[in-house]
Amino acid sequence: MFANRAPGQAQLIRKVALWVDTGGSPGTYVQTGLAGVLGIVAVVIVFSLWFAAFSNIAALVTRDSESTAVWTNLLQFSLLFVSSAFLPVSVLPEWMQVVATVNPVTYGVDAVRALMLGQDVLTVIDVAAFSGIWNTIVPAVVVLGVLDLVVGGIAVVLLHRVASSRVR
Template identity: 55%
Template sequence: MFGNVAGGVVNQGLPGVDYTTFLVPAIAIQVALASAVTSGIGLVNDIENGMFEKVLVSPMNRTAVFVGKTLAEVFRIGLQIAIILGLGVLLGAEITTGVVGAVGIMAVGILFSFWFIAFSNMLAVLTRDQESTIIGANLLQFPLLFLSSAFLPLEVLPNWIQLVARINPVTYGVDAARAIMLDEDVMTVLEVTAFGGALDTIVPTVAVLVGLGFVFGTGVIYLLSRASSSDVR
């Protein structure tokens, strides 16, 4: 359906690129975004069944609490992205960079998921309510996807969407994955020419994703460090 509707538009922005190939990196990032929400939901469940209170009164480092949860989530996210890439190849998508590129796309998806995992955990700590965490994360998830370069090239979108996309984390995650997929520079939100080829997209986008992960990770660790046993009863 997407191919029939948007394939011609994509060819205007990236001539010669099949829409399935264009779309697979976006779906990989979408999977990472959707899966990251469940981390906060899991934390709410821990709060509701009393497990989180036991963690708070233990001598466990609060950073280790977040890191442990995150490692469990990223393993699942990496596996889901691998399945998406496999299905994409079966449907005709081409990973120009081969197996190494597939691993790179998985790594980008995992890196991208860090900030939203942290965000969903921040919602969980602040609301301590499963429904509020789900609503808060989902309200942000879909605008992020559609106000980005995920489904169409940025240059064919309205000017106001282009402005939003420039500060949208999804744009940077999708562009990084797409640059690996196509082995070419596809980023339009930043003008970088220092590295050459696909690296002109990959290096700055990965730097942005690392910065986001650090900022939101620091935020959730701060909230966890201030949480007390009485807060979650």
């Protein structure tokens, strides 16, 4: 599988696993190149912060690991299936389109998809203030960033309450 590659490059591909080796170059898979790969990592980090905060909120409220896992998985899978991850938003039923418009998974998926394809792919809101893929990336990062601040703030307040109640 890696026979036609230099030894160092083959090791890098095996360790990082950014793409499946089908004989093509990384540009075949990520149209925006290395900047796109770094952008994808940044979007994934911004996306994961709100979910980590939600997981902390669930843990602080339920105070039980099984209940925390149930609530976080329930939220995660529900949001995943009512997003643009599997189907274009335009083919979803009308009520799902409304949910997909406010669904953070849609914004994260669309931002990563824009970085992979090098195209504006955001379909839930129409943004023309920027150019090209920035019409997808900027609104997605703003929505996810605001969600990070709101859910993260709630998690910090709850954590502070729990920590101060145990001190007394």
